[in-house]
Amino acid sequence: MKSPSINIIGGGLAGSEAALQLAHRGINVRLFEMKPRKFSPAHKIPGCAELVCSNTFKSTLRDRAHGLLKEELQKLGSYLIKIAYETRVPAGDSLAVDRVLFSEKVTEEISKNPRIEFIREEVSTLNDEDFFIIATGPLTGESLFKKIQQLIGDEDCYFFDAISPIVAADSIDYSRCFFANRRDPDGKDYINAPMAQEEYDLFIHELTHAEEAQVKDFDSKKLFSGCMPIEDMAKRGPKTLAFGPLRPVGFESYGKRPYAIVQLRREDNAAKMYNLVGFQTRLKIGEQERVFRMIPGLEKCEFLRYGSMHRNNFINSPKVLQYDFSLKTQRNIFFAGQIIGVEGYTESIASGLLTAQSVLARMEGKTFILPHETTMLGGVFKYILEYTGKNFQPMNANFGLLPHLEKKIGKSDRYAAYAERALKKIDTTMLIL
Ligand SMILES: Cc1cc2nc3c(=O)[nH]c(=O)nc-3n(C[C@H](O)[C@H](O)[C@H](O)COP(=O)(O)OP(=O)(O)OC[C@H]3O[C@@H](n4cnc5c(N)ncnc54)[C@H](O)[C@@H]3O)c2cc1C
Missing domain, CATH: 2.40.30.260 (Elongation Factor Tu (Ef-tu); domain 3)
Structure with missing residues (x-):
């Protein structure tokens, strides 16, 4: 490798989480963000980790899918979930944030970290030598998306997302x-x-x-x-x-x-x-x-x-990515965030965290392993990487992704039992072997 730095493209939810994870593990990072020079049609504020629509990371209750996902992420040391709790606004059981404060705090953490070089530039080229994490989201700049199309083929790149319930x-x-x-x-x-x-x-x-x-x-x-x-x-x-x-x-x-x-x-x-x-x-x-x-x-x-419909650049992850979120055909290029087909803010943060761990494993010559399939993280990312149907579509956290319990019990007890089972596994989950 020519440069010891990891290049992360996109300072959104996934890219910011990945940058902080790597920097705190002693890795030098170059984080590229095209704002404020260029804004996608949905982005409005100049800082990192912008929430483009609602200001909520959904439920905090562990017997709800997003509550469980957040608790797992906290256990694994997510920086963005921590900042979300620090910038919380009242919203009942939901984790809603002051979106400007949230973005400012994330941007501050990134800017003050000596291991992160924060570069306000649009990236449209890649190379064979450096490590890249592409975390440019559902509204990836057009020229970079063309480059991605060249790398993996037109048929595995999607533009608009029209999904059924x-x-x-x-x-x-x-x-x-x-x-x-x-x-x-x-x-x-x-x-x-x-x-x-x-x-x-x-x-x-x-x-x-x-x-x-x-x-x-x-x-x-x-x-x-x-x-x-x-x-x-x-x-x-x-x-x-x-x-x-x-x-x-x-x-x-x-x-x-x-x-x-x-x-x-x-x-x-x-x-x-x-x-x-x-x-x-x-x-x-x-x-x-x-x-x-x-x-x-x-x-x-x-x-x-x-069901939903919006512009959504995403790739056919089960076909083009390997188990560690790098491209099968070009192993120095990793992906994170909504571009791999996760749907939602919390899922995108989760993706940034896991891809960062995977890059770390690669740099240390070790093996990355996904969290256990009984965890919400394991369920979501197993789906993204191993979906076997013909029509891969983005997926959000939900209990349907987890293996059945042996005992048949009512829905609310079942979800609580899923959460208990998952959190035990997250305690012992090792992402890097
Ligand atoms: C219109 C819209 C509304 C949504 N509403 C919700 C919602 O209410 N709740 C929810 O949970 N999810 C929502 N989503 C999904 C949401 O976008 C994702 O969940 C999340 O923001 C994706 O995180 P990310 O880090 O992958 O991408 P983003 O958060 O979009 O971050 C990508 C970053 O990359 C930068 N970038 C792009 N291309 C380049 C380039 N070539 N060079 C440098 N920088 C680049 C962008 O400026 C951006 O800052 C919505 C999506 C859209 C499009």
């Missing part, structure tokens, strides 16, 4: 739904929710009149094909969905043909999470709950991830 398998009413694959009487991969015409008509009416969230800079031309929001498709005509993603064909062997069928596709190997096929949406969260729970069998479904 994911629901918990054990919250589906199986007296209304059945397992089957279209045209394969022996298949059991999909859950199918049949709809009578009256149910369908009412559903379409509510879907086409539901309130949409505003999507900044949305440009439908840059959306990957097959990603049209379901509400837009439904507005083309009342029968469009019944002839499209909800077509009831291929189930003839199951008796009377329903008017429409909603299909749910398995999301994980353990079959605990299912996504609603074709339901990529930009409806507001409350509207997704109201309208999608009109689907027979989903009346009480638990949403593990909501």
Whole structure:
């Protein structure tokens, strides 16, 4: 290696956490941040670690997915979670912060650290010799993203993110739904929710009149094909969905043909999470709950991830990254943050922390290991690195990612038990062997 420094591109949540982790372990870091010379359409303040939209890191309760994730991060010594608690504003059980103070404090920690050289420049080139952590987020500068495309190929770089909701398998009413694959009487991969015409008509009416969230800079031309929001498709005509993603064909062997069928596709190997096929949406969260729970069998479904749509540069991590977050084809280049397909502020901080540990392991000639799969960190990043389906999409922390408990217990006790199990493992988790 020509230079002893690690180059971190992007002073957002992931890049700032990674820089502080490495610097505190005695590694020299060059942190590049393009602000204030250049701002993405969502970034507004000049400092590091800007929260671009809401000011909350979500729940602090350990029996909630984000509460558990934060507690794990605290145990592993996250600098940004510590600063978040220092700049907290009242918000009940949520960890909300004064976003300006939070950014100022992170920027101060970075600026005063003698091991961090903080460079206010946009980076658009990489080389084969130095170590890089690319942490440029969902709104990566265009020229760098082109460079990344050249490195890993167009087909594994995504621009707009249009994702469908994911629901918990054990919250589906199986007296209304059945397992089957279209045209394969022996298949059991999909859950199918049949709809009578009256149910369908009412559903379409509510879907086409539901309130949409505003999507900044949305440009439908840059959306990957097959990603049209379901509400837009439904507005083309009342029968469009019944002839499209909800077509009831291929189930003839199951008796009377329903008017429409909603299909749910398995999301994980353990079959605990299912996504609603074709339901990529930009409806507001409350509207997704109201309208999608009109689907027979989903009346009480638990949403593990909501649908969303926004510009989101991310890479096909399960295909292009190896277990330590470096590129399979160019091992000096590591990735962290939302660009690897994690969704959310806390998840991005977590990613910065883990990638920093991985770089450290590499520099010390040791092996990086992911936290145990029963932890929220292990669950999220195992998904990111090992997803085996065809359509990799960003993922947030949720309990559906963790292995089942042996004992069957009610939801709130179950989540508390998941947390207890996870925190025991984090105590003993070693990231570097
Ligand atoms: C519009 C929008 C709203 C969102 N709202 C929420 C929300 O409410 N809650 C939530 O949990 N998550 C939200 N997210 C997701 C959120 O962006 C991420 O969770 C998180 O900020 C990503 O962290 P990151 O460190 O990966 O990227 P960022 O925090 O975006 O940081 C990337 C940094 O890299 C810099 N940069 C980019 N390209 C270059 C370059 N070539 N050279 C140098 N610097 C560069 C940018 O200026 C930026 O400071 C939202 C995302 C978007 C796009």
